[in-house]
Amino acid sequence: MFFKYIELFFYMIISNTDQIIYFCMFWSMFNTAGLLTILYPFLLFGYALLEETRPRKEFWTFIRIYTTAILFIKFTFNLGEFDNLGKSESFLYMNGLYKIGLKKHVSTGAIIKYILPEMLIIIFIMLN
Numbered sequence: 001m002f003f004k005y006i007e008l009f010f011y012m013i014i015s016n017t018d019q020i021i022y023f024c025m026f027w028s029m030f031n032t033a034g035l036l037t038i039l040y041p042f043l044l045f046g047y048a049l050l051e052e053t054r055p056r057k058e059f060w061t062f063i064r065i066y067t068t069a070i071l072f073i074k075f076t077f078n079l080g081e082f083d084n085l086g087k088s089e090s091f092l093y094m095n096g097l098y099k100i101g102l103k104k105h106v107s108t109g110a111i112i113k114y115i116l117p118e119m120l121i122i123i124f125i126m127l128n
Contacts, residue, residue: 017128018054021063021121028117034101036070064125071118077102078111 025040043063048055077086085091086104095102105111 014127017124018048021124021128022048024117024120024124025063028121031114031117032101032103034099036073036101039066060125060128064122067118067121067125071115071122074102074115074118075111078105078114 022044025044029037029040043059048059076082083104086102094100103114105114
C-alpha cells in the first residue's frame with residue numbers, strides 16, 4: 001500500500017504540471033523581460049488561465065515551439081562567435097531602446113541561470 005501512495009504522489013505532480021509551466025513562464029518574463037518573452041504573459045493571463053479546464057494540445061505545441069526558438073536564440077547569442085556583437089555600441093543602443101531581452105553572459109553558471117526558465121518549460125511540457 002505504501003508504494004501505491006508514492007505512485008499516487010507522482011501522478012499528482014504530473015497531472016499538475018500546467019501550473020508549474022505557468023510559473024516558469026512568469027519567471028522567464030520576470031528574468032529577461034524583453035520582446036523575446038513578451039508573449040508569455042499574454043498567453044498566460046490572456047488564454048491559459050481563462051480556459052475552463054486546461055488549454056488544448058495546440059496551445060502546448062505552440063508554447064513548445066516558441067520556447068525552443070527562444071532557447072536557440074539565447075544560446076547562440078551567448079556563443080563565443082557573437083562576443084563582438086554583444087559588446088558593440090549599436091547593439092547596446094538597440095537593446096536599451098527596444099529591450100530585446102538578450103544578455104551576454106561570460107560564465108557557464110550565469111548562462112544556465114539565464115536559460116533555466118525556458119529549459120524547465122520544455123521539460124514540463126514533455127512531461128505533461
